[in-house]
Amino acid sequence: MTNAPREAQTLGLDTVQVFTKNQQQWKAKPLEQAAIEEWLTELKRLGWQDRTASHASYLINLASCNDELWEKSVALMREEIERCEKLSIPILVHHPGSSVGSTPQHGMNRIADAYVRLFKETAGYRTVVCLEGTVGAGSTLGGKFEELAKLREMISDRTGQPARVGYCLDTCHMHAAGYDLSTRASAEAVLAEFDRLCGLKHLRAMHINDSKGKLASKLDRHEHIGEGWVGGGASPHTGQGKFSQARLKASGFSAIVNHPIIAKIPKILETPKGNDPNGVPFDTINLKRLKSLIEGSAKAPSRQHSTKK
DSSP states (O other): OTHHHHHHHHTTOSOEEEOSSOTTOSOOOOOOHHHHHHHHHHHHHHTOTTTOEEEOOTTOOTTOSOHHHHHHHHHHHHHHHHHHHHTTOOEEEEOOOBOTTSOHHHHHHHHHHHHHHHHHHTTTOOOEEEEEOOOOOTTBSOSSHHHHHHHHHHHHHHHSOGGGEEEEEEHHHHHHHTOOOSSHHHHHHHHHHHHHHTOGGGEEEEEEOEESSOTTOOOOOEEOTTSSTTTTSEETTTEEOOOOHHHHHHSHHHHHHTOTTGGGSOEEEOSOOSBOTTSOBHHHHHHHHHHTTOOGGGGSOOOEEEEEO
16 A cells, blocks of 8 residues: 555655555455554655545445445445554545435435444544545435535434544536536635535545536546546537646636635545656646646645545
């Protein structure tokens, strides 16, 4: 795992989001003490102890109405929390789940039930579990801010531990869910709406990605910054075009990187990986584009990061 922060540092990033196990498998080997110690030593060397993140397995569905799947999901989620605690990872991001086969309300009740057990079995843990906003396709929960707000309220009320549950927003997901981030003004309005309904003070991390899908498309496909429907590379007026710094500057990314609250939290690049034809890492290119938007006092460390999956 220590290869992830080392590579991130090489790329000019200042933290990572990792998987602490294979995200496509239910079972995982226990963490070896030597690996834990090496990871903790690396975090201390880099000074990243307060802002690393992990993403929980995609197999987990805490909203499932299937008792067997729900039990397996709770058990795996507990494993995810325990691994984060051992590795001193303060933020664990997970998708709320899908209510397929039941109703959204029943799905949210199942999630709250899961948290009651999880928080009881991991009492005193530091890791904050963050509900990630989704595109809201089909029976997937978390596409609407109202759902995220209701979920956190239910979990907080049922567990009595509101400090242990937060949010993670994803710019691609928000735009595809119907929250217009294509202009600075519209993005500022979206952030204000999220603050009103959910509270920006509970936002612990963000995924910064452009979107291959149009507004409200429900398409969860990430794109390079400035080359999708958020940053202006694709628009109703220009179509799929080349990157434009002017369009990027006028987009919602400007509102996001210059927001005083968001500037202080970890921001993860989940954009496509690899190198451009000149051999330049795409993470470096996307980071440069985002940093070009930072204004005035916001030019302090902006905490743009890459995810290592």
